[in-house]
Amino acid sequence: DIQMTQSPSSLSASVGDRVTITCRASQDISGWIGWFQQKPEKAPKSLMYATSRLESGVPSRFSGSGSGTHFTLTISSLQPEDFATYYCQQYSTYPVTFGGGTKVEI
């Protein structure tokens, strides 16, 4: 199975900050990575797929990059509604697997 190592596990930031979350895969996943946002007591929300393609309605302050085994999610200017937990997911092969999550706190 492909392991996804996400870092950091948590971070503290302020409104307006630039935030970067990293995900490393245990093998090349050919860019097949998605990112999800989850707020407390809510279902996850899909943000991005295929490394950098935003889901409809997702603000452009979210961006993704990377290749091979190293990927990043960047929030260019953190907004109050962005405080949440973020997960990466590889879907290069089954079983699809998630990173451990990054909690973005004030």
Added chain:
Amino acid sequence: QVHLVESGGGVVQPGRSLRLSCAASGFIFSNYGMHWVRQPPGKGLEWVAVMWYDGSTEYYVDSVKGRFTISRDNSKNTLYLQMNSLRAEDTAVYYCARDWDKGQSGYFNYWGQGALVAVSS
């Protein structure tokens, strides 16, 4: 719009069975693969199972193989998860999620609100 509603969760004793349902609306259900994803309390996400759009193919995470069965009824726009021989470590919120494609994708772009399954004596 896409709407996924899980039901059937609850408290169950270890070793017993439970069946979750996921009612889908707002899209052509028979065109999409469907997944179950779970989240233990206070922990991260774990993919559980997928079924192809036509029911022809299914995959499971190792920890549930032989105990859980995913199925679907395209005439009823409903996805199921039959969970047998339940263990304490199966306690989680179970989400159904729609595949981006027919099942081969493995990426989910829509999620239900989740159903809590608690395994406890």
